[in-house]
Amino acid sequence: AQSVTQLDSQVPVFEEAPVELRCNYSSSVSVYLFWYVQYPNQGLQLLLKYLSGSTLVESINGFEAEFNKSQTSFHLRKPSVHISDTAEYFCAVSGSGGYQKVTFGTGTKLQVIP
Amino acid sequence: ETGVTQTPRHLVMGMTNKKSLKCEQHLGHNAMYWYKQSAKKPLELMFVYSLEERVENNSVPSRFSPECPNSSHLFLHLHTLQPEDSALYLCASSQEFLGTSGITDTQYFGPGTRLTVL
Numbered sequence: 001a002q003s004v005t006q007l008d009s010q011v012p013v014f015e016e017a018p019v020e021l022r023c024n025y026s027s028s029v030s031v032y033l034f035w036y037v038q039y040p041n042q043g044l045q046l047l048l049k050y051l052s053g054s055t056l057v058e059s060i061n062g063f064e065a066e067f068n069k070s071q072t073s074f075h076l077r078k079p080s081v082h083i084s085d086t087a088e089y090f091c092a093v094s095g096s097g098g099y100q101k102v103t104f105g106t107g108t109k110l111q112v113i114p
Numbered sequence: 115e116t117g118v119t120q121t122p123r124h125l126v127m128g129m130t131n132k133k134s135l136k137c138e139q140h141l142g143h144n145a146m147y148w149y150k151q152s153a154k155k156p157l158e159l160m161f162v163y164s165l166e167e168r169v170e171n172n173s174v175p176s177r178f179s180p181e182c183p184n185s186s187h188l189f190l191h192l193h194t195l196q197p198e199d200s201a202l203y204l205c206a207s208s209q210e211f212l213g214t215s216g217i218t219d220t221q222y223f224g225p226g227t228r229l230t231v232l
Contacts, residue, residue: 009154036223041225043204043205043206043225044157044221044223045222046221046222101159101170102221104156104157105156106156
């Protein structure tokens with residue numbers, strides 16, 4: 001069994017300030033990790049994913065996340081947020097071998113304040 | 115149209131109604147998924163279809179009935195729902211069924227259908 005915990009349901013942050021959205025997971029097997037973003041009235045979009053290799057993964061719009069196996073975390077960070085980053089962010093985990101269901105967290109709403 | 119589309123975007127129904135949600139993907143994918151998104155709860159996987167065959171059914175009540183007539187279309191037939199079934203229902207697709215190649219395929223999501231059961 002696996003689970004994902006996103007402790008912060010809402011994170012307000014001023015524009016151009018840095019932000020970190022926290023994600024912790026539990027799993028008895030090796031994992032793949034994902035961050036999805038959901039803009040208002042839209043479906044989920046994959047932001048970035050960790051499958052293997054470098055523990056630091058980046059997205060095209062400036063977000064990055066680091067896989068920390070010892071702390072079972074995959075926190076999402078951006079050094080300077082923009083109004084357009086206002087959305088809900090979901091962390092997800094799946095096992096890494098064979099068929100493995102993806103388990104999603106409850107989401108964190110990022111509100112960027114002008 | 116491109117990507118994954120869902121219709122209707124909003125649906126209000128009574129508990130005795132029968133309605134259907136439609137999902138269509140224009141990506142040439144082989145796998146399609148139904149998810150339920152309720153407020154303050156994790157996204158719940160309901161059904162998975164791979165090459166039009168159901169491969170996952172996560173203990174979903176029988177009042178939800180999926181149908182996959184071809185690899186591009188997925189339906190969710192609704193019958194005698196309960197108010198607690200009110201949620202956002204998301205459809206997704208991926209190139210292959212999740213995990214069959216040992217690599218998790220990226221899922222592409224539709225915008226969802228906001229369902230309200232009165």
